[in-house]
Amino acid sequence: MLPVFEDGKSTSISYNLGARDILEYIAYKIQLKNFPNSPPAPQLPYESIDLIFDKYGLSHISDDIRLCIAECCLYNDVPMHFLLNTLLGNDKFKKYIIDSSYEEIYNYLRLSATITRDGQIETLIAKTQRRLIQFARELQLQYSGFDEMKKWILKVNSFVEHKLSGRFIFSDLYKMDSDEMFKFINDVIYCIGIPLVMNSRKKYISIHLNDIEVSQFIQFYILQNFIYFVKSKQTQCPVYNFCKANGGICNENCTVNKQETIKGNENCYYRRFMEKYELFDIKID
Incomplete structure (x- = not known):
C-alpha cells in the first residue's frame, strides 16, 4: 500500500512495485535536475521511491541519497524486496542513512556484499x-x-x-x-x-560504427521480419516501410507480390538479405 494523492487528498492504494519503477524513478530524477521545466509526471511510477521513503518516515532524506539507494537495489535479483526489507526495513540501516553523508552511503553500498542462495558471499563488484x-x-x-x-x-x-x-x-x-x-x-x-535506432517511420540512424557493423544489425532486423513474413499470408515486402524510409527503390511489386518484390531491384535491402543468405531462388507460397 502506497500513500498517493488523488484529487488533492492523501489516500493509500494497492500498487505492484518492481524494477521498472526504480528505473523510471531514476530517469525522472535525472531529467528534472537537468530540465527543471519538464511537465509534471504521474506519481506512479515516477515518484514511487519517494512515496516509499515517505512511508518509512524518511521524507527528509535528500534526492541524491534516495537515488543512490534505489540504484544499488537494481543490482539485486529482487530489487524491491531488497529495498523494503534489507534496507529501509532495517532500523540500523535507516539510522545510518540519517546520520551519514552521500559520499559515505555511496561507498558503503558500493562495497557491500550479499549472501547468495547457495550461501556464498558476493560483493556488488x-x-x-x-x-x-x-x-x-x-x-x-x-x-x-x-x-x-x-x-x-x-x-x-x-x-x-x-x-x-x-x-x-x-x-x-x-x-x-x-x-x-x-x-x-x-x-x-x-x-x-x-548501432541501430529507428523512429516510428522506420528511418534509422547509426553513430560511430563502421559500415559492416551497421549492415549486420540491419540484416538481423530483416531476418526477424523475414521469419514472420514467411509464416504469414501478407503480400507486402517485410521491410517495405524500412526500405522506403532509408533510400531503397520501391515499386508496386513491393506491396502485392512476394516473388516479384526483389526481382530487378538491386537497391532493395530485402534483396541484399536474400542474396547474402542464398535465399534468393527459394519459392515462398
Missing part, C-alpha cells in the same frame, strides 16, 4: 563481473552467425567493465552538472557507438 561474463556469453549465442555484432557486444562489455564497473553510474550522472553529463554521454557514444 564481483556480481557485476559475473553478470558481464554471463551477458556476453548469452548475447553472443543470440547473435550467432553475425560476427561483427558479436565483436560490438564484446566491445561494449569491455567498456562497461573498465569504465563503469565499481560505481553507481546513474548516481554519478545525477551529481554531474548538465555540461558534464552531456560530455559524458558524448564520450560513451564516441567509444562504443549506437
Whole structure:
C-alpha cells in the first residue's frame, strides 16, 4: 500500500512495485535536475521511491541519497524486496542513512556484499563481473552467425567493465552538472557507438560504427521480419516501410507480390538479405 494523492487528498492504494519503477524513478530524477521545466509526471511510477521513503518516515532524506539507494537495489535479483526489507526495513540501516553523508552511503553500498542462495558471499563488484561474463556469453549465442555484432557486444562489455564497473553510474550522472553529463554521454557514444535506432517511420540512424557493423544489425532486423513474413499470408515486402524510409527503390511489386518484390531491384535491402543468405531462388507460397 502506497500513500498517493488523488484529487488533492492523501489516500493509500494497492500498487505492484518492481524494477521498472526504480528505473523510471531514476530517469525522472535525472531529467528534472537537468530540465527543471519538464511537465509534471504521474506519481506512479515516477515518484514511487519517494512515496516509499515517505512511508518509512524518511521524507527528509535528500534526492541524491534516495537515488543512490534505489540504484544499488537494481543490482539485486529482487530489487524491491531488497529495498523494503534489507534496507529501509532495517532500523540500523535507516539510522545510518540519517546520520551519514552521500559520499559515505555511496561507498558503503558500493562495497557491500550479499549472501547468495547457495550461501556464498558476493560483493556488488564481483556480481557485476559475473553478470558481464554471463551477458556476453548469452548475447553472443543470440547473435550467432553475425560476427561483427558479436565483436560490438564484446566491445561494449569491455567498456562497461573498465569504465563503469565499481560505481553507481546513474548516481554519478545525477551529481554531474548538465555540461558534464552531456560530455559524458558524448564520450560513451564516441567509444562504443549506437548501432541501430529507428523512429516510428522506420528511418534509422547509426553513430560511430563502421559500415559492416551497421549492415549486420540491419540484416538481423530483416531476418526477424523475414521469419514472420514467411509464416504469414501478407503480400507486402517485410521491410517495405524500412526500405522506403532509408533510400531503397520501391515499386508496386513491393506491396502485392512476394516473388516479384526483389526481382530487378538491386537497391532493395530485402534483396541484399536474400542474396547474402542464398535465399534468393527459394519459392515462398
